[in-house]
Amino acid sequence: METTQQLDFTISHRIGLLALSVVLLLLVLELVRRRRFKERYALLWLGTAGCGVIVGAFPGIIVWISKVTHVQFLTVFFVTAFLFLLGLVLSFSVIISRLSEQNRELAQELALLASRVKDIEDKDGPDK
Numbered sequence: 414m415e416t417t418q419q420l421d422f423t424i425s426h427r428i429g430l431l432a433l434s435v436v437l438l439l440l441v442l443e444l445v446r447r448r449r450f451k452e453r454y455a456l457l458w459l460g461t462a463g464c465g466v467i468v469g470a471f472p473g474i475i476v477w478i479s480k481v482t483h484v485q486f487l488t489v490f491f492v493t494a495f496l497f498l499l500g501l502v503l504s505f506s507v508i509i510s511r512l513s514e515q516n517r518e519l520a521q522e523l524a525l526l527a528s529r530v531k532d533i534e535d536k537d538g539p540d541k
Contacts, residue, residue, distance in 0.1 A: 426472070427469050427470075427472055428469075430465055430468060430469035431465075431466060431469035431470065433465065434462045434463075434464075434465030434466045434469055435462075435466065437458065437461065437462040437465065438459065438462035438463070438466070441455050441458045441459055441462065442459075454504075457500065457501065457504065461497060475489050475490070
């Protein structure tokens, strides 16, 4: 006998989740189509929208997970959202680190090239 009550998905929850997921899916696809969003970054968002559509269509998945883990399904949502945001932050941190390294390398190359140009100009003399 369970002492805690689980709230069930209502039809309005399902419709809301489906609507938001479909809007997110269409928005991401439109941004990729207009080349405002790179495909490799869009995969995480498309996966999120796809999961939202699946959960909206089959809410029993979340209810099943909540029964297996013995927590309320809202907790499952919060944990899932937290993990998604954690993955997003980690992904952006990797991208920023890579871009920072590339920026440093480009600045060093630019400094070397500027030095070479100055040396060549000094060699040719000021009269040319």
